Amino acid sequence: MTEPSETSTARTFRRVSPLLVIVAFGLLWEVSARGLDSLFFPPVSVVLVGFAERFFGDGLATLSFEFDRNLWPSMRRVGLGFLVATVISIALGIAIGSIELFARLVEPLVHFLRNIPPVTLIPLFLVLLGAGEQTIIVIIAVGASFPILLNTIHAIRNIAPTQLATAQVYGISPIRRLFFIRIPAAGPAIFAGLHIALAGALVLMVIAEMLAGSRGIGFSVLEAQRSFRAVEMWSGILVIGLLGNIFTIVLARIERRLLAWHRGMS
Amino acid sequence: MLVRAVALLLAVLLLLELAVLLGFLPRFYVPPMVAIASAFVELLTTASFWGHVGATLYASGIGLLAAIVLGVSAGFLLGASARTFYAVRPLIEFLRPIPSVAFIPVAIMLLGQRTTMKAALVFFACLWPILFNALYGAREASGVAKDTGQVFGLTPGAVMRRITLPYALPFIYTGIRVSAAIALLVAIGAEYLAGGVQGFGIWLLRVAATGTQLDQVFAGVLFSGFLGWTINGALVAGERRWLGWQASYRD
Numbered sequence: 372m373t374e375p376s377e378t379s380t381a382r383t384f385r386r387v388s389p390l391l392v393i394v395a396f397g398l399l400w401e402v403s404a405r406g407l408d409s410l411f412f413p414p415v416s417v418v419l420v421g422f423a424e425r426f427f428g429d430g431l432a433t434l435s436f437e438f439d440r441n442l443w444p445s446m447r448r449v450g451l452g453f454l455v456a457t458v459i460s461i462a463l464g465i466a467i468g469s470i471e472l473f474a475r476l477v478e479p480l481v482h483f484l485r486n487i488p489p490v491t492l493i494p495l496f497l498v499l500l501g502a503g504e505q506t507i508i509v510i511i512a513v514g515a516s517f518p519i520l521l522n523t524i525h526a527i528r529n530i531a532p533t534q535l536a537t538a539q540v541y542g543i544s545p546i547r548r549l550f551f552i553r554i555p556a557a558g559p560a561i562f563a564g565l566h567i568a569l570a571g572a573l574v575l576m577v578i579a580e581m582l583a584g585s586r587g588i589g590f591s592v593l594e595a596q597r598s599f600r601a602v603e604m605w606s607g608i609l610v611i612g613l614l615g616n617i618f619t620i621v622l623a624r625i626e627r628r629l630l631a632w633h634r635g636m637s
Numbered sequence: 638m639l640v641r642a643v644a645l646l647l648a649v650l651l652l653l654e655l656a657v658l659l660g661f662l663p664r665f666y667v668p669p670m671v672a673i674a675s676a677f678v679e680l681l682t683t684a685s686f687w688g689h690v691g692a693t694l695y696a697s698g699i700g701l702l703a704a705i706v707l708g709v710s711a712g713f714l715l716g717a718s719a720r721t722f723y724a725v726r727p728l729i730e731f732l733r734p735i736p737s738v739a740f741i742p743v744a745i746m747l748l749g750q751r752t753t754m755k756a757a758l759v760f761f762a763c764l765w766p767i768l769f770n771a772l773y774g775a776r777e778a779s780g781v782a783k784d785t786g787q788v789f790g791l792t793p794g795a796v797m798r799r800i801t802l803p804y805a806l807p808f809i810y811t812g813i814r815v816s817a818a819i820a821l822l823v824a825i826g827a828e829y830l831a832g833g834v835q836g837f838g839i840w841l842l843r844v845a846a847t848g849t850q851l852d853q854v855f856a857g858v859l860f861s862g863f864l865g866w867t868i869n870g871a872l873v874a875g876e877r878r879w880l881g882w883q884a885s886y887r888d
Contacts, residue, residue, distance in 0.1 A: 388724035396728060411746040480646060486865030488822045490838070491858050493829070494845035498854060574736040578826045581741070589739065593830065596742030604746070608739045615734030 411601050421602035422609055442610070445576060445587040448504070449618065452511025453572045460516045460568075461561060464523025468557075469549055478524075485521060489514030489575055493582060502583040507576070514575040515568040522564030526557030559633060562626045569622055573615050588614065646859075677856040690864070692835035693828065696752045697820035700759025704816060708764045709809055712771025713802070722776060733769065737762030737819075738826050745831045755827050755836075762823040763816035767809065774808030775801050807880055814872050818865065837861070 397415050404414035413421075426434055467474045467481070493510055500506040530553050538548050580589030588610050595604035680686045715721045741758060748754035778801040786796040828838030837857075844853045 384720070385723050388720065389727040392724050392728050409747070411743070479644075480649065483646065483862055483866065486869060487858060487862040488818065488825060488865055490822050490825045490829070491841065491861040494841050495854050495858055498845045498848060498851060570734065570736070573734070574738050574822070574826075577736050577738045578741075578829065581738075581830055592739060593742050596746055599746075601746070604742055608735070608743070611739040612732070612735035615736060616731060619734045 410599070413602050413605060417602055418605045418609065422606040425603065425606055440586055441588045441591050441607075442614075444504075444584070445580065445589065445614065448507050448511060448580075448587070449572050449576045449614075452508045452576070453515055453569060455508070455512040456515035456568060456572070457519060457565065459512075460519035460564075461523050464520045464561075465527055465549070465554065465557075467520075468524045468527025469553065474524075481517075481520065481524075485517040489517075489571065490578060493575075493579060497583055507579045507584060510579045511572050511575045515572040518567040518571065519561065519564040522560045522567075523557060526560035527553050530556045555632075558630050562622075562630065565622060565626075566619070569618055570615075573611075573618070577611065672852040673855045673859070676852040677859055680853070680856050680860060686840065689835055689837050689840040690860075692752070693755075693821070693824050693837040696755035696836075697759050697824040699752075700756040700761075700824070701763050701813075701816060701820040703756070703760045704763035704767055704820075705813060707760075708767030708812070709771045712768040712809075713775050713797075713805060716772040716775030716805070722772065725772075729765075729769065729772070733765055737765070737823055741827050741830050744827065751833075754831060755824050758827050759820045759823050762819050766815045766819065767812040770808045770812030770815075771805060774805030774812075777808065778804035810872075810876055810880055814869070814876075817868055817872060821861075821865065821868070 400415040404412050404417075467477060489510070492513060496506055496510050496513075500509065534552060534556070535548060538552055543551075576587075577589035577592075580587040581593040584590040588607055592604050592607035592611070595601070595607060715725050737758065740761060744754045744758045748757055782800050782804070783796055786800045787793075791799065824836070825838035825841075828836035829842050833839055841854065841857050844850050844857065
């Protein structure tokens with residue numbers, strides 16, 4: 372049974388309803404904040420104004436100041452940590468997924484280590500490596516590695532045997548099979564792991580900054596809380612949310628580019 | 638599998654120990670393997686340590702439970718209807734990438750240091766994966782299955798109960814598994830930042846801060862690994878038991 376085609380009213384409703392939901396959400400925030408009248412829970416209007424002032428108050432000067440002091444350190448940490456995690460985990464994952472002997476050696480250890488909540492590693496690394504920039508990047512990298520690693524291993528290993536057998540019959544060497552069949556086929560799963568890892572990287576960035584950083588957006592949120600500057604705190608949270616969204620969208624764009632061939636097939 | 642994992646871990650530690658003895662690594666970085674092992678055993682038999690662990694697990698448990706209740710019901714109801722799904726989706730997609738840990742300072746501000754603060758944070762953090770999975774799980778019940786139910790005379794409520802819900806359950810369960818890991822993470826993170834008296838994170842940070850009890854820190858990290866492993870194992874076993882009827886299990 373097919374659905375009757377959408378009426379134009381239904382189509383308009385579908386387009387407009389998300390905006391209504393968002394506005395309703397904003398109203399809820401505004402009303403409850405004004406009602407509660409707590410120092411720590413400013414209404415959304417105040418937060419938005421504070422946000423605009425903080426970043427655009429004096430024109431480009433404030434923007435670049437905020438950027439240098441808070442935004443860029445955070446972005447750099449996440450970017451570098453995530454990149455390092457990606458490169459190492461994918462390489463390691465391919466190795467483990469395709470070389471049986473190596474897998475038998477290393478995999479049980481991987482499966483135990485992945486159960487360690489990455490936050491637990493933070494004090495350990497702080498003691499071993501001090502409280503510097505590199506430490507934060509290392510923490511992010513280690514924490515982000517496991518989702519990528521696990522997904523890569525699983526994907527490289529579970530490729531359709533028919534594909535591999537066909538390739539073998541055609542005389543394609545194992546190395547070429549690896550690079551031209553197994554790795555591309557693992558692409559979607561790897562990117563799924565990358566998305567999960569990105570979320571984890573953001574979490575670790577925020578906690579690590581709050582604990583050990585001296586700059587960065589996470590640190591500024593904590594600092595604002597400690598100085599009871601509620602509006603600044605909330606605008607910082609808004610920024611973190613925006614950063615998270617931006618990174619996610621960028622990753623999705625890259626995924627769409629690299630996996631364009633895959634979408635056509637399904 | 639676990640035995641092999643532990644054996645490997647010991648092998649790695651042994652290698653590190655060798656590196657230290659041969660002069661490659663400074664002693665500071667790697668406590669003797671024996672020290673770590675004995676610290677580990679000692680922890681397991683220290684009542685105060687379990688007190689800390691218990692406090693963290695208690696707070697995460699409450700938050701997780703609340704998140705399950707609210708997330709499943711809200712996500713399921715919102716996802717069962719196409720209109721509400723499309724209406725709610727952009728807002729949820731925007732809120733989803735926000736790391737819940739960013740709200741730790743807010744929670745500290747509003748709720749102080751107590752268990753309530755931790756539980757509330759865990760609730761907020763775990764709500765999203767569960768809500769999200771319930772939402773998308775409810776959508777997964779294909780039109781054909783639902784239409785078949787309608788053809789057979791089921792009321793919309795019955796369709797929801799007998800068709801959409803079973804379809805969504807595997808997704809919901811995955812969301813719960815993900816949230817269980819997040820719960821622990823967020824609780825420990827909150828403990829780092831808020832301080833307090835009881836909590837695994839508090840204990841770990843305190844021990845690490847002394848700078849001289851590295852063996853205990855390593856032991857604590859290992860313990861958290863075992864804890865995570867146990868929790869995950871329990872959830873996987875539960876999945877096999879309650880959701881074993883899924884097609885993916887039949888082969």
